[in-house]
Amino acid sequence: MRHTLTRSLDRSATTFLLIVAGAGILLPLSNLLLPASSPLHVPTYVMTLFGKYVCYAVLALSIDLIWGYCGILSLGHGAFFALGGYAMGMYLMRQIGPRGVYADPVLPDFMVFLNWKTLPWYWYGFDMFWFAILMVVLVPSLLAFCFGWLAFRSRVTGVYFSIITQAMTYALLLAFFRNDFGFGGNNGLTDFKDLLGFNVQASGTRAALFATSCLLLALSFLMCRAVVRSKLGKILIAIRDAESRTRFLGYRVESYKLFVFTLSACIAGLAGALYVPQVGIINPSEFAPGNSIEAVIWVAVGGRGTLVGAALGAVVVNYAKTLFTSGALAPYWLFMLGALFILVTLLLPKGLVGTWYAWREGRQRAALSLDADSAAFEDSGVKPHMAE
Amino acid sequence: MSSAIDPRATSAMLYLDGVHVTFDGFHAINNLSLTIAPGEMRAIIGPNGAGKTTMMDIITGKTKPDEGDVLFDGITDLTRLDETQIAELGIGRKFQKPTVFESQTVEDNLLLALNADHRVRSTLFWQRSKADDAAIDCVLDTIRLDNARRQLAGSLSHGQKQWLEIGMLLAQDPKLLLVDEPVAGMTDIETHQTAELLKEINRDKTVVVVEHDMTFVRELGVKVTCLHEGSVLAEGSIDQVSANDRVIEVYLGR
Ligand SMILES: Nc1ncnc2c1ncn2[C@@H]1O[C@H](COP(=O)(O)OP(=O)(O)O)[C@@H](O)[C@H]1O
Numbered sequence A: 001m002r003h004t005l006t007r008s009l010d011r012s013a014t015t016f017l018l019i020v021a022g023a024g025i026l027l028p029l030s031n032l033l034l035p036a037s038s039p040l041h042v043p044t045y046v047m048t049l050f051g052k053y054v055c056y057a058v059l060a061l062s063i064d065l066i067w068g069y070c071g072i073l074s075l076g077h078g079a080f081f082a083l084g085g086y087a088m089g090m091y092l093m094r095q096i097g098p099r100g101v102y103a104d105p106v107l108p109d110f111m112v113f114l115n116w117k118t119l120p121w122y123w124y125g126f127d128m129f130w131f132a133i134l135m136v137v138l139v140p141s142l143l144a145f146c147f148g149w150l151a152f153r154s155r156v157t158g159v160y161f162s163i164i165t166q167a168m169t170y171a172l173l174l175a176f177f178r179n180d181f182g183f184g185g186n187n188g189l190t191d192f193k194d195l196l197g198f199n200v201q202a203s204g205t206r207a208a209l210f211a212t213s214c215l216l217l218a219l220s221f222l223m224c225r226a227v228v229r230s231k232l233g234k235i236l237i238a239i240r241d242a243e244s245r246t247r248f249l250g251y252r253v254e255s256y257k258l259f260v261f262t263l264s265a266c267i268a269g270l271a272g273a274l275y276v277p278q279v280g281i282i283n284p285s286e287f288a289p290g291n292s293i294e295a296v297i298w299v300a301v302g303g304r305g306t307l308v309g310a311a312l313g314a315v316v317v318n319y320a321k322t323l324f325t326s327g328a329l330a331p332y333w334l335f336m337l338g339a340l341f342i343l344v345t346l347l348l349p350k351g352l353v354g355t356w357y358a359w360r361e362g363r364q365r366a367a368l369s370l371d372a373d374s375a376a377f378e379d380s381g382v383k384p385h386m387a388e
Numbered sequence B: 001m002s003s004a005i006d007p008r009a010t011s012a013m014l015y016l017d018g019v020h021v022t023f024d025g026f027h028a029i030n031n032l033s034l035t036i037a038p039g040e041m042r043a044i045i046g047p048n049g050a051g052k053t054t055m056m057d058i059i060t061g062k063t064k065p066d067e068g069d070v071l072f073d074g075i076t077d078l079t080r081l082d083e084t085q086i087a088e089l090g091i092g093r094k095f096q097k098p099t100v101f102e103s104q105t106v107e108d109n110l111l112l113a114l115n116a117d118h119r120v121r122s123t124l125f126w127q128r129s130k131a132d133d134a135a136i137d138c139v140l141d142t143i144r145l146d147n148a149r150r151q152l153a154g155s156l157s158h159g160q161k162q163w164l165e166i167g168m169l170l171a172q173d174p175k176l177l178l179v180d181e182p183v184a185g186m187t188d189i190e191t192h193q194t195a196e197l198l199k200e201i202n203r204d205k206t207v208v209v210v211e212h213d214m215t216f217v218r219e220l221g222v223k224v225t226c227l228h229e230g231s232v233l234a235e236g237s238i239d240q241v242s243a244n245d246r247v248i249e250v251y252l253g254r
C-alpha cells in the first residue's frame, strides 16, 4: 500500500522537476531565439518576473523544510533572504568601479556621498565573486546558527520563537536603514552594472539568471527532499509531532532543530542572492516583518510539508499579487492576501497540494480495496460486473 | 552530598532519597524515598494526583527536584542530566497518555525508537540495515502489530497505541523501563496480554509500572508501593498493601 503511495509521490516530484527544468530551458530559449513578433516569444520583463517568483519559490521551500517538517515557524526568514541579497548586492556594487556617478574607482557612490574616505573593512573581498558567494552562504547560515543555538538551547518554541524571529528581522531592518551602518541606508544597493563581466540588463544575462534560478530551485528541492526522506527527516517529523517523546528516545532535539534551521537559512540566502541581480535593487524593506509573514502564507496556501506545494504556493500567490497590484484592485491586495490565508486555513488546511495528495490517496485506497474485492470475486469464480 | 548517600544505593538500579518537588508552592513530591533493585518489577499505585507521573518526570529529567538524591545504577546522579542524556543511559519511558508519532507508520515509530546512534550526521546518512529490520520484526511480533506495520500510528486503536509505545520501549532496549498506566483504555483480554508482556520484559529488564487497575497489579504479582500526597504510604505485597488501613482509606475505599 505504502509502495503505491511513495511511487506516486515520486511521480509528483518528477513532474515538478520536469516543469522546473522545462521552464528553465524553454523560457530563456524563446526569449533569446524567437523574434519579438512571434506569439511564443517571452518578453524579457516576463522572464525576469518569473525569475523573481522562482527565487520566492526557493525561499518558500526553505520555510517548508523547517515549518512543514519540523514545526519551527520562523516569521523572520525574509531576513536570511535579504542577507544573501545584500551579499550579492555588495559584489554588484564593487563591480560598478569607476562607472559610478562620482567615478570613484573603489568606493560605491553612497559612500562618496557620505564623505567616506576609505572602504569599510566589511566591504573587503566583495570585489571577488567567489568571496561574495561564500558570504551569501555563510552570513545567513551563521546568523541562523547563532540565533538558533540560543533559542533552541533555551527551548524557545512555538509562538515565542515566531515572535523573536520577527524581532530579529525588524532589528535588522532598523540597522540597515541607518546610513552609518554602511550598506546604503534607506536606498540600499542599486544601479548595478555587471555580473561576472556580463551586463545585468542584457537579455542574455537575464536569461542566464532565470535558468540559474530554476537550477537553484531544482537543486534545493532535491536537497530538501533528500533531507526529509532520510532517517533524519523522520526525526524532524517526530519532533514536530511529539517533541518530548523524541527527547525521551535519546535524540538531542536542539541539535536537529539547529541543523535544519541553519540549512534552511542557507537556502534562503542563496534565493536572495539570485533575486537581487534580477530585480536590480536590494534595500532594507526586504527585512520588513510583513515580507516574512507573506512567505509563510505562500507555504500555507501551497501546502505545508509537501515541498512541491510550497514552491507552487509562492508562484501562485505572487502571480496573483502581480495581477492585482497592477490593476484597480491594488489598494485591496493586503486584504485579499489576508482573506486568502483565512480561507485556506479554514477550508483547505492542508493547502492546495496537500489537499490534492489527500484526495488522491483516498482514491488509491478505494481502488485498492476494489482490487481486493474483485480478487475475492475471482477467487470464488464469480466475475465482478463493473461498468468501466 | 555524596557522603549522605546510603551505602545500599550502590547496588540499587534506582534510588530516590528525600526527594521534594514544589509547583508554585504546592508540594507535589514530599520526602519521597524509593529503592528499586536490579531486575525487579515494581508496581506503583495511588490516587490521582499522588505524584506518580511527577516521580517519573523526575527520574527522566523532565522535572528537576528541589531537594533529594536520584541515583541510577548506583552511581549516576540523574538530577544533573537532561532527558536526552538520561534516555541514552538506558532509561525508557511510556507516557500516561499514549504518545506515538501519529503521522508516521508503525514500522517507522519503531525505527525511530531503535537503540542506535542518535547524532545528526549519522541519521542524515543512515542506511537501512538487515539488523534494524530484524530488530523491528522482532518487536512487531512481540507486540502483535505485525499486520499493522505499514499503517499510520495515528490510525491505531487506543490499546494498540499503548502496545506500540511499549514496543518502542523494547526497541529502545533500556535497562530500566518506566511504564505509566499501560492498560488504561484496554479490554480485559488486552489487559491480561499486557501483564504477560510486562512479565516477559521483566526477565531481563528492571520495570516500574504505575497502574490503577488492581486486577492487573494483582496479576503482575510483584511488590507494590502506594504513593499518597507525594510520599510512600505503604509498601509490600499486594495483599499487605491492600489490607493497609491508610491505603484503604485514601485509595481503595471500603
Ligand atoms: N507541571 C506541573 N505544574 C503544576 N502542578 C503540577 C505539574 N505536574 C503535576 N502537577 C501537580 O502535581 C500533582 C501530582 O500530579 P501527578 O504526578 O500527575 O499525579 P498522578 O500521576 O499520581 O495522578 C497533581 O496535583 C498535579 O496537579
Ligand SMILES: [Mg+2]
Residues within 6 Å of the ligand: B052, B053, B054, B096
Ligand atoms: Mg499520572
